[in-house]
Amino acid sequence: DAKTTQPNSMESNEEEPVHLPCNHSTISGTDYIHWYRQLPSQGPEYVIHGLTSNVNNRMASLAIAEDRKSSTLILHRATLRDAAVYYCILRRGTSYGKLTFGQGTILTVHP
Amino acid sequence: SAVISQKPSRDICQRGTSLTIQCQVDSQVTMMFWYRQQPGQSLTLIATANQGSEATYESGFVIDKFPISRPNLTFSTLTVSNMSPEDSSIYLCSVLLGQGTGGANVLTFGAGSRLTVL
Numbered sequence: 001d002a003k004t005t006q007p008n009s010m011e012s013n014e015e016e017p018v019h020l021p022c023n024h025s026t027i028s029g030t031d032y033i034h035w036y037r038q039l040p041s042q043g044p045e046y047v048i049h050g051l052t053s054n055v056n057n058r059m060a061s062l063a064i065a066e067d068r069k070s071s072t073l074i075l076h077r078a079t080l081r082d083a084a085v086y087y088c089i090l091r092r093g094t095s096y097g098k099l100t101f102g103q104g105t106i107l108t109v110h111p
Numbered sequence: 112s113a114v115i116s117q118k119p120s121r122d123i124c125q126r127g128t129s130l131t132i133q134c135q136v137d138s139q140v141t142m143m144f145w146y147r148q149q150p151g152q153s154l155t156l157i158a159t160a161n162q163g164s165e166a167t168y169e170s171g172f173v174i175d176k177f178p179i180s181r182p183n184l185t186f187s188t189l190t191v192s193n194m195s196p197e198d199s200s201i202y203l204c205s206v207l208l209g210q211g212t213g214g215a216n217v218l219t220f221g222a223g224s225r226l227t228v229l
Contacts, residue, residue, distance in 0.1 A: 034217065043115075043203045043220030044154065087153070097144040097207045097218055098169075101153040 004088045009106040012078045020073040022088030037084040083109045115221035129192045132224045134204030139184035142207040160187040194228045
């Protein structure tokens with residue numbers, strides 16, 4: 001599986017935007033870029049995913065570089081509830097439930 | 112989306128014993144998965160629980176240690192056998208649903224079962 005690289009930790013202030021980067025230089029053409037987050041004492045939850053184009057949903061936006069070798073998860077206005085570990089994962093189109101989780105980015109949100 | 116219930120939510124177990132974790136889903140799903148999260152670590156897939164056939168295990172995980180049942184489309188169990196302190200982890204059940212744009216499938220996870228082996 002192609003590997004992703006994320007910063008170990010990031011900090012933000014409440015109500016400010018947060019940009020969480022992810023590098024995936026060995027991504028293949030059939031790899032989807034998925035983001036999950038894990039809040040304390042909970043299982044991971046799906047945030048967003050994309051293939052080539054930028055994506056928006058009610059939780060976040062995903063900006064994908066033109067060469068697809070990097071992406072950025074954007075939380076438009078961070079809240080204290082957004083404090084979590086954020087995982088950037090490459091999912092091959094045929095891999096179904098097998099997600100290879102890296103160490104993720106620990107996001108701390110300050111009031 | 113699906114709602115996943117796991118039991119027990121946590122337990123403390125003695126070395127050498129076995130514990131069965133239950134995963135109940137509120138809708139029928141074809142694919143269910145069991146993950147492990149060791150203390151301070153990320154998640155690792157243990158196996159895919161297939162309804163009507165044996166589970167498919169990932170490298171490093173074997174059926175004798177982690178037997179899995181999948182009697183129907185809403186339920187699965189994972190047993191951690193002959194436990195040692197190294198088995199202290201959070202065990203998570205997940206299901207595959209079609210969600211999101213473009214129809215790409217995503218996983219929904221249960222809250223996990225935290226096992227501590229003494």
